[in-house]
Amino acid sequence: MDTITLAGSLESKLEAATIAGFSQITLWAKDLVGHPRGLASAAQAVRASKLRVNAIQVMRDYEGLSGALHGYKVDTVKEMLKVCDLVNAERLLICSSTSSHGSGDVDRIAADLKKVALLATPLGIAVGYEALSWGRHVSDFMLSWEAVRRANCKNLGVCIDSFHVIANCTLNGTDFESLTEIPGEKIAFVQLSDFLWNAVRSAEERIETARHLRVFPGEGVHSDMLARMIRMIDRAGYRGDWSFEVFNDDYLQMPVSAVAARAWASAKWVASQSARRSVPRDRRMDNRHAAIPGELRAA
């Protein structure tokens, strides 16, 4: 479950996720720093929920910059790492830059990613680098993987967002099968979502869909593709969480309990697609919050 999908206060989002059955959550940094009683209160609410924070999102337009812009972004990423530390988040998510000021030199991008990874190391935080399909220089998973490979840090991996994979396949003809080239241990995180029309017809429609019209896995029209993607990533050895990155304006007008219930149904659908065939644990049935190693976990 990801707080970006739910309306309302941080506390209501945490409660809805818990009641629905989730034991982990992905947090939108705005939900924490925008808390009406401040960041410390937000962190307290997260800790009190007992939900494991699998990621904080999202650092934007970070890599490839120089001079004052680079320094500014490094300061920003440090603050985000401190927020991660405050709520014991396991990883920070960075999406590829859309900035016209950024260099496309892959070694430079790799060096910037390595810098975040090293900053994150003493804090015990991992870093996931996601290719936005409209990223200026890094726009698909093979490019993000190349930058991660060159950075060569254990706590840095690729974040796969299924929306961008599917959108690129339909719009740009990206070879979906090449996902198998990324070793499972270098996939830091997987974010799943779907949408309700077969093909994205333009770059504008891609952004509009991504930001407002995503749905949960199992609710859209690319279920077969998503299922294959889940199995490919699973077979590659990925043993991390499956999260939902569902930006949807309708869900933001619905009761959080209803949206969280849809998310839980989707989590079961995701679990049923995995080769491991295990279902997500129902937290309501078990007071232990630690995840079982190797279990398919839905977030």
Next chain:
Amino acid sequence: MQTSPQNNPLGVNGIEYVEYASSEPIAFGAALETLGFQAVARHRSREIVHFRAGGMNIIVNSHAAHQSGIEGTELIAFALRVRDAASAYSYCVDRGAWPIDAHAGAMELNIPGIAGVGNSTIYFVDRYDEFQIYDVDFKPIPGVNRNNTAVEGMHFFGVVQTIGADRAQEWSDFYRELLDFRILPEGEYFGVLPKGVLLESPCERFYLQLVQPPESTADIDWSERLTRVGFGAVDIPALVSALSERGVRFVEATHVHTSERGAVCYLGGTSFEFVRSHLGGA
């Protein structure tokens, strides 16, 4: 050992000092004296004492223990000798180290440092030959011989760091990328505690041992931190004999025995390791 800038960009050249925070500085100081160290100077403005034995320097910082609420004694820093401290600091910060804010008072030395494991600091010192950094911030204790020799050629050998499960590669990346340490091949180790990952400094005069939690950690309070200093000596039996005469008791347990390879003792609320060393005294 001469190293080229290509494989030792910072010009790392061993340890200048290690620093402990201690809420029990008198008891810990007595423990250090048992190991052959001598209190040679006190800090001009804070409750900090400088101990020395041969080429080794240990700082015992009660002020830091008070500030951080530390009960007992904790290893909180090590200082690397480098070619240029300011350059080394900038090099590391540019590559992803967290800078440590200096707290130097008026007329005190600002020693640049970066964040290490837990709440520890890695400092950089470039004045260790003709000029001693301690001369600025510390006042000599009257009547003390500042040039005492170490017992049996004892010298700094390394530092042990506990790490989280599956974190060895992450910390190896950290030390490789920032300080150019390299992982020694599996099976190559020193001393009597053959576990963890061993990293060698580019000057080949200092080792970091990364120790992950044992298999059954459910009831063990395990955190990432600097845990122990390792001292080297050419002849461990002779060192053990000399230290035993001074009152040091070495650990004899199921998995830890004093041998020609090394020994371990608990003293002053912390542990020390002694390792047969190929290094000369620093």
